[in-house]
Amino acid sequence: MRLLKAIAGNAKATVGALLLLAFIVFALVPGLFARDDPTAQTYPRNLGASGAHLLGTTGLGQDTFAQAVYGTRQVLEIAFGAGLASTLLAALIGVAAAYLGGWADAALSLFTDVVLVIPLFPLLIVIAAYVHNSGTGVLIAVLTFTGWSYTARQLRSQALALRSRDFLAAARVRGERASYIIAVEILPTMSSLLVAALLTNALYDVLFASSLQFIGLGDPNSTSWGTMLYWAQNNEALQTGYYLQAIVPGAAIALLGAGFALLNYAFDEIGNPALRPVRGRRRLALPRRPRQEELSRA
């Protein structure tokens, strides 16, 4: 309830949430919006926009609108699948490192840093090149195992800041196990950071997966926006004047991405009080920072 209120009270969050919601509905019940089978190659090729084909047809005679609507599903599967999995993996590694400390921390942090600096997109290309025609599952797995490190680092430093707090000392004195403390005591206090990380990871997963599909490293028979771009490029859609084939999937990615990015930006404002105009009271008794108005008048 508080979350809904926070979203409704922030313009960026509202727009972002509405965009995301619209795409989720497309992904769940695509048949409500598009009559055509997205893979059926039954129409004349390269038609322009018309009443029968809102966004024209592809170079293989498929309905572009139907493809865009049905394609939402795979894109969101990858966004949430890989986004959730990599965020969870990051939380486990990051928080464990911070909580365990000592050698375990040194080893886990080093591992995180090494993964962090190996250039991600080239690595994805190399892996996908060996795999050939990666489907949804492979893409999710690859994105998960390569994309957790930044979040892990963030969560580790957040958990380090929590380490000396009283409620954790209390839990330790009660004799709770480390796994219990991490899962029940530490992770919930970081929920806003986790949500922000999930949104960022989901955004990057969409961009990376679409990019891989665009250069032909995905499964060319799957229905998704990146694959649509791949076929548009193959069909030389820009040079031959079939613009819609390239514009539609790219715009769809941009809109979904904007949804994730706006929500994330808004969560940053909601979660980090320093970044928004100060209203209401803070929960923690931090030393009061001068307000913006005071600063600029000083």
Next chain:
Amino acid sequence: MRFLLRRAGFFVLTLWAAVTLNFLLPRMMPGNPALAMMGKFHGRLTGQALQNLETIFGVNTRESLLAQYWHYLGDMATGNFGTSLFFFPSPVGQVVRSAIPWTLGLFGVVTVLAFILGTGVGIISAWRRGGVVDSVAPPLLVISSAIPYFWVGMMFILIFGLKLQWLPWSGGMDITETPAWTGEFIGNVVQHAILPALALLITTIGTWTLTMRNNMVTTLAEDYVRMARAKGLSSPRIMLDYAARNAVLPNLTGFAMSLGFVVGGAILIEYVFNYPGVGYMLLQAVENEDYPLMQALFLLITVAVLVAILLADIATAIFDPRTRTTR
């Protein structure tokens, strides 16, 4: 000094990890992709070159995995990456070298410009919280950073290249040109660079602006900034010398890293503009299953990032005294 030694150790460790990834990946994949590649080029390769590739990819060798690995490390250390299959019979090292200047020239400039412009907008946006810049720029930049940059490139090709025909949109120069230090040739290269550069600039400014704005907001609340105000210093002085100077520190590392990412960072921009740089070459290598070239390019990109990080660490150690005492 200890700090720098530790960072140098990290450099070596990560480099080793990247080389090991290169070694393990083709061997871990089902149906050994390297074998398929060698089959495809069967008959073209003979003698030493063939044997060389066979050791690199572990095909037809009776060596144990460990011995192969040892061999491989030796090959990488001596810069022996094998023969490129697509650009046969050029050795990989030579092929790679021809692509580097294009990428460095174009994307080096873009990265520096994006950092300067983005940081500038971020400073102003945080200084005038709630002002015009602050209410327009960040949301716009948030959205622009969510757009796939290769698609922005495609739209630029469509609008400025194909429709308006203002600028060339394919390749690094006209085929009729011969490389020389003449005004005409340089002008031609610059013309070809404008569209890809703009496409990348637009999609990368956002990150710098947002992080700088947020750092700035935090820094402006520090006591030393209040102290500067109490001393009655002028606003520009407080904004730049007191706040921005400290707020930019965390971003410097990021900037140095992004300089490293220049080498591999704009792969898809090069792809849509057929720009003859490192990224385009990587995709050509992938498309033609030229794994030796692909491995070498991946290593090159990783090394570039690592060198940049090391330089950033050295710079931080010089500029930020805190790193010298703690850590």
